[in-house]
Structure formats: structure tokens, C-alpha cells
Amino acid sequence: MQLDDRSNKLLEDIISIPGIKGKDLETKYSLSRRQLGYSFDKINNWLSSNNLPEIIRTKQGHFVVDQSVITKLISTPEKTDFEMSILSEEQRIYLIILMILSNKELSLIHFTSELDVSKNTVLHDLKRVQACVEEYGLNVRYSRRDGYLIEGKEFEIRKLLIKVIYRVLEMPNGEERLNRLATIEKDDVDELIRRIEKVENKLNLKFTDEKIETMPFILTLTLRRIKQGNTIKPFYIHYEELSDTKEYLATEELLYDFETVPMEERLFITLHLLTTNVYWSEFLTQEAIPNLIQAIDNMLRQFEKTACIYLQDRDQLLNKLLLHIKPAYYRIKYQLTEVNESPNTVSDEFKELHHLVRKSTGPLETLIGSQIPETETTYITMLIGGWLTRQGDSIQEKVKAIVVCPRGVSVSRLMYSELRELFPEFVFLDSLSVREFQSYDFDYDIVFSPVFIQTDKKLFITSTFLEREEKFRLRKQVMLELHGYAPSEISIAEVMDIIKKHAVIEDEHNLSKELHAYLKSDNETEIASANDRLVLNLDELITPSRITLAKSAASWEEAIRLSAGPLLESGHIEPQYVEAIVTYDKDPYIVIGPNIAIPHASPDDGVNKVAMSLLRLEEGVEFTADYSINLVIVIAAVDKQQHLRALMQLLKLAGNEDDRNAIIHAENGEEVFSIIKKYSQE
Template sequence: MELDDRSKVIVDDLLSNPSVSSKDLEKKYDLTRRQLGYSINKINDWLKDSNLPAIERTRQGHFIIDQTVFTNLASELPKVLPADMNILSENQRVYMIVMMILSNEELSLFHFTSELAVSKNTILSDLKRAQEFVSDYNLTIRYSRRSGYLIEGKEFNIRKLLTNVISKLLDMKNGSDWIYKLANIQEYEITEINNRIDNVEKKLTIQFTDEKVAMMPFTLILVLERIKKGHIIDPFYIQYEELSDTKEYLATEEILYDLKDIPMEERMFITLYLLTANVYWSESLTEEAIPNLKQAIDDMLRLFEKRAIIFIQDREQLLNKLLLHVKPAYYRIKYHLNDVNDIQLTVSKEFMELHHLVQKSTEPLEELIGEKIPESETTYLTMLIGGWLTKQGESIQEKVKAIVVCPKGVSVSRLMFSELRELFPEFVFLDSLSVREFVNYKLDYDIVFSPVFLETDNRLYIASSFLEREEKIRLRKQVMLDFHGYIPSDINVDDLITIIKNNADIEDEQQLTKDLYRYIHRDDTAQVKNQRNDLPAASLDELIIPENITLKRSVSSWEEAIRIAANPLVESGHIKNDYVEAIISYYDKDPYIVIGPNIAIPHAAPDEGVNDVAMSLLRLEKGVIFTEDYSINLIVIIAAVDKQKHLKALMQLMKLAGSDEDRNAMIYADSREEIFKIINKYSV
């Protein structure tokens, strides 16, 4: 019997290195345990035909080979077993099949079996896997007698697939040789395109990464070949004005200088391809093509510094490094080409929390691009920032990491998170979570703050959802004493000044003393500022104005109560009817909107119909039933546009909710004015 290629290579490896294990072979040749077992059985059948002892496999995955096998096969092996044989995995055959279909016409099963040297059944199985692979791009593999195998779908998606497959093939051993062969590309074609790419790099005064330089000639040749065959890209939402002003558009013209019949859509696509290519180095980093990009990256870094309690050194250098990556990422994300880059990166355990904080800081970039930043891009940003911090000797791992677990709904949870972060500015606060989210939380943390008892191996501090000044002082003292062995309020400003004098020159001792005293004895109930524009957040009396207060004796249902309570905000244009329906849809999902006896704060997400920050109040003399547990007399509709603007008013409302006297006075008030007077008491 004749050995197949895979079995030949495996027996050669076994005879060359008898100590190799099953796992080593599986990993080396990308085989499953079953596939390796199948090959070992074939080898043993072949040895049996040659009257040689079988190769035994131990339970630990090692091999026992009789000396007669070595003696008898030593002279035969060079003739039978090619030393450079490359076993193809199933995935690699799929990429090859896709490449053949994309770059050739009238292909049949025979072409695949002869080119890949496998059986017809293997190819049929591979074609099924190829169909699964291309379906991720909304494409289909179809066979017809007249045209053979074709890939059908939008040309834009086919280009994305083509670029990804080229990348996959180049990752293989002898990958470029395979592309030459499968796509019928001549070496002189690659040389010509490489010369043009050299000119492009000089014209743009940039240097593409080695990976991109390897990919570009193959991609451009195959794209141009598809254009020749009439596979023109569909008109899509590339903005001509945005791309035609770039240096990359001029570079595209340089590449296509002698090709006159290339449609504008194709010129735009090639420009976009150059714009999305990763750059290793650039002589000049201007933002003419993408105004405000550098500012958005800087804003992202500032948010990250605040969340991670870190000061980034040599900031301008890191900004330029990030700009090199983010500029092509901007076009990848905006035009949905990020899977073309296909970065298969994973965050190491050391960087898990860092990655989480980077993800939470990308809002300025998302606003600029108008799209959510994909995981692959935030992973790369994490690696760049993490590497920079390591270089400057910083580590998130060394900092105290805290989470807040609150069962009382999104707004109350955010309020608690915000207050605790202000109270402990030296801690990294990772998340505010519901109890259910906490049960499955994966990140490492040191402290949990929660108003309820939780099962945890870490330190748990029970804290009210709304922290009064006295509780804040007590909590801070307790936590700092536990973690650092001192109580912060005992810090003496004069002692600090003496220490600073011994180690630094002080320009204005009087002003420094004032600033230190103000920081150490700061009022944690001070006015909440809007993070984005630094304007004071609205007070309770600025949001629940008399016009937004409705008095009713009773209502027939919770749904009716919501509609009546929200009506003033709908009429004034602060919210849409969609927001009211969204609140009602959460009826069964969020029982924790009840913030005190007889008072509830129903709300939904900002993107479900909020136009501007606002609140309204419905007072019912006879309470309405909410779930089986509560009778509600005071219903405050909250419409929040972000995480900050309503927090001050919410803090004041929570304080009001804690007063039995004022809460009952509102329930039994005779007029809006009486209720508004009570609201005024808490709006300071």
C-alpha cells in the first residue's frame, strides 16, 4: 500500500525525533487527535505490509518504535519522504479554495483535487467549510455547469474577503508561493507594483508595516484583475470630498497613472485601502484629512488617566504613536473595513483591567468617527498604552481596584459610583454593577462597595446608595485605615509643607498651603460638574419646575401613571413618546426604581427618546400598585442625556426621599406650589 502525504511526513518526523509526543505532532501539523490517530493507523498498516513491527503509543502520548523499523527504513526514507513536504490543514485548504475561486474562472472539482492533492470527498467537505467562511461576509459559493464555482454577493464584500484571504495565506509557510500559483500571478507583475508602492511611500513620506508591504502587491494586482473582468465595486457611501483631498488619493493616482479606464468608485476604494493600511513610520503627522483626530485621542487619554489614576509621561510621544495607528483605524471603522485588518490579538491577564479602562475611555473617538470602536482596535490601543505605562514603570495591578454593586437600578447605581469615585480619588473604579452582573464578573478587584451583603472573597464595605456627609467621613476613614494604616483626616498641612520644602523649591508657600488645606478638607457634597463642558449640573428645582408637576387623586394602573407623569415632558419636547413606551416596557425588569417608601423614579436609556435632560413629578393621593410589593404615590420621570447632567438633582431627590416628613407632606399637599417649596428646600 502507498502512504498518503500526511502519513509520510509524520513517520519521517517520528523516525527523526522518536521522543516527539502526540501533542507536539498535533500542534506542529494543525491536526486533531482523531486525525493523528488515523495517520498512525495508516502508518502501522503500511509497516505491517512491509513485515515491520507497529509503532506503539503510550497513554501519556509518547511513541515506542522498534529498532528494526529504524534499520529497515533508514535507506528508504530519503526516496519515499520529501523533506520539505507541507501538510495543509483544513482551514488552509479553505483559504486556498476561496483564493482559486476569486482569481480563476470555470473551476471544477478536478481543479481543486489536482491542485491541493486531496480526494474528491475531502474537497466536498472543504467546500462546505468554505461556504461557512464566506457567509460571514454575506457571500455565497455557487456552482453552475457553464461557469464552474463562483462567489456571489456585493463586490465590496468580495474585496474584504479577498484581502483577508491574502493575509491568511501569507501567514502560511511558503504563503507567497501559494498565491503566485493559485492566482496565476507572474513575478514581474509583483515587481512592477512593488516599484509603484516604493514611489507611494516616498510621495507620502511614510513607511508601511512589513506585513502591509507584503500584502499590497497581491491585493492590488487581484483587485485590478477583477476590475478588468468587469467586477466593478457597487457605489457605496465613501465620501468623495473626504478622500479626494488626502495624500493617499494622490498616491492612488500614482499607482494607476497608466490605467485610464478605472472608474472613480474603484479609485476611491484603492485610496481607502491605502488609508486603512497600518503605518510603521511617518515623517509628518498632520490631521488635515481628519480634523480633530489628535484632540479626540488626547481626550481619550485624559479620560483614561482619570479612570486609571495614572499620569502619562512624555505624552506627546505617545499621542504621535497612537495617531499612527488611529488614523488608518478611523477609515477601517468608519467604512466597516475593520475585519480586513483581522487583528487576532488577545489581551494578557496582566492587561485585562487596563483593557477594560481603555474601552470605557474611547467615547471621544466614537463621537468623532460616528461608530463604536471594535474589540480588535481597542485591544491594539491597550497594547500600545500598556507598553507605554510599563516603560514608565506604571501598573494598574499595583493600584487598589474597586467595584460598586447596587441593586437599585441604573441611575442610582451611577450616582453611587460617581460619589464613591469622588470620595476615593486614589482608587481605580472599574464598574457599577447589578447583583446579577456581579455574580458573573470576570475582572480582578480588591474592594466591593454595596448597600447589600454579597458573597465575596474580597473586602466588602456596606455603604448606603445615597451617602450622607457623616457616612462619607466614616467610610473613608475605615477604608483608608484598612488599606493604608492611616486616617486621611489626620494629615497635618504644616507637616506636609515641611516635607515638600525638604525635597523641592516652593514658589508660593502661602498659596500651596491654601490649596493643600482645601484638598484635604474638601466638601464632598460640593456641586457636581458636567464632565464634558464643566458647567454646573442642574439642581432639582431647575428640573422639576411647577409646570412639570401633576396632581391626581388616583389612577387605574401603573402604565397610566407613567403616561400622565411623563406628559409635561412630552408636550415640552424634552422627550419623545418612544421614551414613555420604553419606560413602560421595563415594568417587569427593574423593580429597583423604587428609591424609598411610596416614591419611584422610572426611566429608560437616553437613546430611547430623550432630547434634553428633564424631570417631571406625578403626585397621587391614593397610591398605585407597582409589582406586588409597593404602593407608589410619588412618581418622578427622569430623562437623562448622559451620565452626569442629572446627578446633582438625583442626589437631592434621594435626600428628599429619605425624609418621611417631607415625603408625606408632598403626598398630602394641596397645590403644585406647596410641593415646589419642599423641592426648593433640597435644591441647595
């Protein structure tokens, strides 16, 4: 008799967690009282069949376990045979796949004998095996001559084999099972371990213990398949990308006496070394992956902006992330992420943090040319979360806000952007429609919305477009409601005087400038008193000389440079402003409508005078996988006020499909400007 997966887990918890109650198990595994009782009966039947005392359940819901049961089931060398007989259905499936991939002429009797189950159980398991291998585009076939085979592309078989090796090694006595079922000689494994240690010295790094444990078996079975003629066909791994790496040289050292290993196989083994996690490396260069360090740095900047957190010792964190992201780059690019053993779920503590990390991975996705899988973002979240805990920061301790707006994507995004600027100390998780809000499952503290919505959290009704006085009143209202006070104006000069008392300032001018940039968004007096600034219309900012018509752009970065060209020529912006946009601006909220985006950077990045410029592309340029952009409007703002009327007029234009399409298909700049003038009167 075999225990099913659920009964196995319940038995493990009853034995390993003293004092656990039936209700605890019901909650943990989402079971009804009847389901728990059914599994409990199965556990006792299984114990009886193995000549062990049954477990008694008290009226208070506790479990009484005889010491002989605990002794028998606790992992000790003397109990190896007994432990090996307790296999879940999932474990049997992985063992069957291992046997098929490692042996020839297997029949049902081999499986029933090895797994100690009935013929019907094995037939059921083989159906599950078929479902498992189909995920890799493979198929299980049986013939009287060859027995059971797994057929399909060898590259996919290798991916499956690597995953199976990981899973088998996780089982009790996994290494012994692997050696026996795959007929692996210990001397062969020991020799590969010695070679791998030499590779570590050559590469000046240390692989994780888990990888050192698995790599000899992966290489052994890979080399066996090559010897049997099961080789990888020429495929999409680029020789030029991998042959210049130190890992390729290390592969040559691993295989120095294997003369018949084809080039494609050497590249596959190189790829395996490149995708292998390390916990230490003496040299972290980007010679093999240009711009990787810059992409990680941009990701961290985007995260800081989104999460309203300043990362301390960011260079150390960057290096820590690089240790993981370098192998992840190759895993993602060559579709090997399913063999990565990163966890695929995050704890409740990091749930919102994970959401913000996911929103910040754009620079990495752009570099790799592919979306970052959930397993990889989860691991990045854990690394950043651990770093924040170390420096005493927590997303949980910050005020988390959402914006709920029923009035379309463009207006919703403008509200989100304006409120995020007004409350820089809050974490803004999302901008949602009312329908999305009703099924939103992240934890939040406050809601901003132009309409009343049903919520048990603090709700602040606000206009979709806030005038200066409204911003002042809203900020004061929110701060009084949350904290019981409204912050007063902060004097930069007084802050500088305090700093001078306790520190030596090397660059007083730039320190004052950065303090002003950081604190001015929190200055209600500035919002309230900025009443004499010029407010401009759309046709005053996008003039005919700032309209560029082009057929296409090779990339999003080229589109930004084309659009910003007239502003550079006129001196409204400096070259570093364009570079700042190209480097940092991948925020999806700059897409204000179908086919239209408004890339911009901070005024401090090089704006001399407020202006806008428009690029019209006949053929859309890809911004992300979700957006193709035909109209790129670069905004150069000197403050938060002068361009807002023009921005509202632009949003109305973006919401009108006919006028939007008319600009996209315009014959000349005069046609474009006539449409802009129409909205400038509103």
C-alpha cells in the same frame, strides 16, 4: 490522509515544545484524556502513512519523537513539497476561495488535484466555503459553462479577497502558493513594490513590513478584477473626504499608466492606503480628519480618570496611538475592520485594562459615529498597556473595586460616583446589580454594597447615601483593613516647602491650586470637619428662572449649552465650565434614569456659586447609542456637600416615571417647578 486542525496543533506542540506532557495539552486545548488519545492515534496513523516513525508516549506522560520526524517537519527549503501537503481544513477553505476569485472555469478536479484530497473532502470544504462567504452576503454558484463562481457585491468580494490574501501569506510557503494559485507574475509584484516605495517617500511614512508584503498582491488582484469588468458600483465613500488626502495623490501615482481605472476604484485603492498601518510617519496632522487628535486626547483623559493613572509623556503616546487610530478611523467608518489583522483577544495581564480602555473610547466613537470594534480596542489596549509597563505602572498593582447595589440604576450610579471620589487611588471597574455580580468575570479586590453578598473578597457594607461622618469612618475602615493604617491630613503648605527645597517653582499659585485639587479628596480631616456648609434643597438650586423648555436640540453638545445658558447669564458659572462639560463629559454614569442626565465638570473648571439648571426637550437628544435624553440638568457644584441633598431629591424624581413624564410633557416652566417643589420637601 489529512490531519484535522486539532491534531495538527497537537503535533506542532509535541515537536516544538520539549518536555511537554499530555496533561499540559489537555489543559491547553480543554481536552479530555480520551480526546487526546484519539488525536494521538490519528497523528501516529498519519506519520505511518508518510513512512515516518510513530511518536511514543511514556507512562509519565512525556512524548518521545524520533529525530527523523523532527527533521522532516521542521521548515527548510528542501522540505517544501512535504510541508505544502500538510493543510488544515481552514487553510484549504482559504485556498479554495483564492482559486475561485482568481481563476475561471474551475471544477472539482482542480481542487482535488491542487489540495491533494478526495472528492468528498472537497465537497465538504465547499460547504464551509459557502458558510464563510455568506458572512459577506456572497454566494458560491456552480455552472457547467463557468465552473465555480463567488457572486455578490464587488465591494464585499474585495473585502473577502483581502482577508484571504492575508491568510494565505500566513501559511508555510504562502507567497509561493499565492503566486501559483492566482497566476501572479513576479515581475508584476516587483513593479508594484517599487511604486509603493515611491508612495512611502511621497507620504513621508513607512508602512509596516506586513503591509508591504500584502499590498502588492492586493493591488495586483484588484487591478485584475477591474480589467475583467468586476468593478465597484458607486457607493458610500465620499469623494470630498478622500480626494483631498495625500493618499489619493499617491493612488494617482501608483496608477499613472492605468487609464481605465474608474473613479470609484481609485477611491477604493485610496481607502486601502488610508486603512494601512504604518510604524513611522514624519507628519502626523489632522488635516484629513478634523478633531481626531482632540478625540484621542479626550479618550486618554477619560482613561486616566477611570483607571486612576497618570500617563507620562502623553504627547508621545498620543502620537503612537495616532499612527494606529488614523487608519483605524477609515477601517471602522467604511466597515473594513475584518481585514485588520489586530489580535482579538488580550492576555490575562491586560484583561481589566482592556475593560477600562473600552469604557474610555466614547470620544472616538462620537467622532467616527460608530462603535469601536473589539479588534481595534484590543490593539489600543496593547499600546496603552505597553506604555504603562514602560513607565512602571500596572492596573494589576492597584486596588480594584466594584460596587454592587440591588436598589436600582439611579442609586447604584450615585454610590459608584460617591465612592470613586472617596477612594481616588482605587480603580472602580463597574457598578453592578446582584444578578450581574453573580456572573462577573473580571478580577477585583474589594466590594462595596449596601447589603451582604457572598464573596471570597473583602466586602464593605456601606449606606447608599453617605453622610460626612460616614465617609470619614468608611475611608478609615477600608484603609486600616487594606493597609493597616489611615492616612493623616496632608498640608499643602508643607508639600510646597518640600518642593521649594529641590526645585524652582515658576507658578507657585497654580501649583498650590493643582496640588490641593489632587490631594483634597484624600483628606479625611476635610471630610470630618466640613460641618458648617450650607445644604440646599432642589427647589433652591433649580429655580423657575433656571428652567428652559425647548422642542429639540441638534446634538448633545447643543443640549448642554441650552441647559447651562441661565447659569451663564446669572454668573454662577464661567464659559469655560460649559466647554469643560462638552469636552470631557461622556461618562455614562451621568445618566441617572430613563431620559434624564446630569452633566457636570470639576468646580475648578469655572464654578462661582452652587446652582443647577434644567432643560426640558420634547424630543429626546441622543447621548450615546444606548440613551436618548429629554431632561438635561447641569450641576455646578463648589464642593462635595452643598448640592447633595438636592441631588438625592433629584434621584427620587428620576425614579418616578409619572413625574418624569409630567415634566417632559409640561406646558410651561411653572408646571415643572411645582413637581420640583414636591420633591424638595423630602
